[in-house]
Amino acid sequence: MSAAQDEDERARVVEILAPVAVDSTYSYLAPAAMRLSPGDSVTAPLGRREAYGVVWSIDGDSGPGGNLKTVSARLDRPPLSQQLRGFIDWLARYTLTPRGMALRLATRAAEEAGPEAPRMLYRATDNVPERLTPTRARVLKAAEGGVAFAKKALAEAAACSTGVIDALVDEGALEAIAGPAAPIAPPLDPLFAAPALEPAQQDAADALKASLSPRAFKPFLLEGVTGSGKTEVYFEAIARALEAGGQALVMMPEIALTTQFLERFAARFGEKPAEWHSGVGARKRARIWRGCATGDVRVVVGARSALFLPFSDLRLIVVDEEHEGAYKQDDGVSYHARDMAVVRARIEEATIVLASATPSIETRVNAMRGRYGYLRLDSRARARLMPTLEAIDMRKEGPPRGRWIAPRLALAVGETMARGEQALLFLNRRGYAPLTVCHTCGHRFRCEHCDAWLVEHRFRRALMCHHCGHIERRPNLCPECGSEDSLAACGPGVERLAEEAATLFPDARILVLSSDFPGGADRLRRELEEIAKGSFDIVIGTQLVAKGHNFPYLTLVGVIDADLGLGSGDPRAAERTFQLLNQVTGRAGRGDKPGRALIQTFHPSHPVIAALLSGDAEKFYEQEIAIRERAGLPPFGRLAALIVSAKDAATAEAHARALARAAHELPPSPRYRVAAPGAWPEQNEIALLGPAEAPIALIRGRYRFRLLAKGPRSADMQAFLRDMLAGGPKERGGVRVQVDVDPQNFS
């Protein structure tokens, strides 16, 4: 028997998960000499190519025979920890995502980057160049003593161009050696600039610090009114995690938010944390990924996807603005990053802090029932007052037709400017006008791929669909009746509001802040900085400006249309409106001067508006929690949506009906009970509602039908969904079924 055969016989069978849309692992043989462990990255033949994968488990020694393929190579990459693998399995099971797709969220960053270019360093050899100019002599002098320098540093030391160094390398007087990579994350100092906390902050910070040792899973809600200093509180928790030698992850809903945050972080810890979002280059992301696994990266601030980083010792997760809808990902793998952060914290035995001025109902209930620690800051830091809130009743004191700024708001803006302060006009609608109609024939411009009106964007001279991105030129003639000059804009967007503000205040420095202007995130960051510096008198913006920014000169907030989100029929409309309006009015009066907010509404007595005006968050939560409890909605029950789409409506509807039939024909299960079709569900039963045409029935050329499963907390919703999908028809003929567990979006 040859040595090679001998080796073969001792090969082991390993299960490999590939980052593709497949749930199961594949079995391979691994030579014993490869010494694979679970979590290792490998390449292996898959079909006709070499694929990347991760060892998920090791089955043991291979039996005789079998025709398994052999793992090709083990990659030099830190292993995925058991905790991260457990998290991927959990997320996949919960969201009904193929495990490979969940793995892809964790490994994408490492895969996409090419091999890292080594950093070259230069040092002197014993060779003397043929021609020794004074410049060359200076370089060699600087490089004396066997120390290696970066090219730029050496050129600077010798006051020459880097070309001189290249020439000396060519002549053999200097040699280039591969040096260690520059550190990806400079060390952080937990004691760099610890602030004096106010008593309420101190109590909250102490509770968090205490929870960090001994190590255990401990969730907290940190609820504090806008400007109460929540950030300073969780900074203390980060300091404690660092002192304990561990890592911390801070999640933020919006990248535009991070600039101010990074500065504050550096002021507190001496250096910035590692930043993780789609705007960070592939190379850098790969280095951060590795740094998380080696423990060199200690604190990451990031978007949703940071949740999948391979931390080696994660002690703390902070989810800032935990109520934000942006944490729910709906494309591809559909998951709620806040909820999954709690899961990851549990698996890592870490502390997790959910911070918000207006927590989600789910988190609020968890805190009130004692499932989460409940920390509260009930007043603003530094004795700042909350802004005073007043309603402007649009039925009685609205502006003239075709205008949107009521006289009282205009007056307040004028007074604010006269005092040298800043005003914010908030309207959560991008573009110039949400609808364009023809006066002559009544034609309305609608998207050809979606069930939606086209939004006019005047600066682009275009009509745009906000669902699919479709763009067309705004014509001069009506395409229906051919009339000239008969097209009219209906309703306002931020661009139109800016036009009105410019007419009312011709001397004002006005800025429109909107995510769809050219220039992307960089432009937004610059603009946010300018606002904070006081470079503008009037800022006009969508929900982007509502987030956790600190604008010291901003004293007046005008909400142009407080009713905008309330009429949608979405079960979360009330909660979202309350949160958004609280956030946006909370931008006023954070500096030295007191703040004021004017809220334009046609329904000043609507419970949400009334609760907002009274400043009585407690009342709002009481009402909303009672409604949810009565209706068995989350967190008192479970919801899952299935969105069935196809190129034509009949195919989509037929498939959705077949799924519903399959659900009702399922054999009895110990894990859930299904209510009979049309019957009033019993306490312990899952009711399947629909199929119904989706509120936006057509998106990107696909017709959509929705099924909604609603069940008690005791039901195993995932088992039900899996059984229903298995019992239903295959996804043929271009049909797509999207599963959305804990849906946030009902459109």
Ligand SMILES: Nc1ncnc2c1ncn2[C@@H]1O[C@H](COP(=O)(O)OP(=O)(O)OP(=O)(O)O)[C@@H](O)[C@H]1O
């Ligand atoms: N103990 C403190 N001493 C001095 N200044 C403080 C203290 N705590 C907070 N501040 C300041 O108060 C302001 C508001 O704090 P911070 O931004 O942390 O509030 P927040 O609760 O996160 O607000 P929001 O929910 O609106 O984002 C900041 O300018 C912060 O620097």
Ligand SMILES: [Zn+2]
């Ligand atoms: Zn469209």
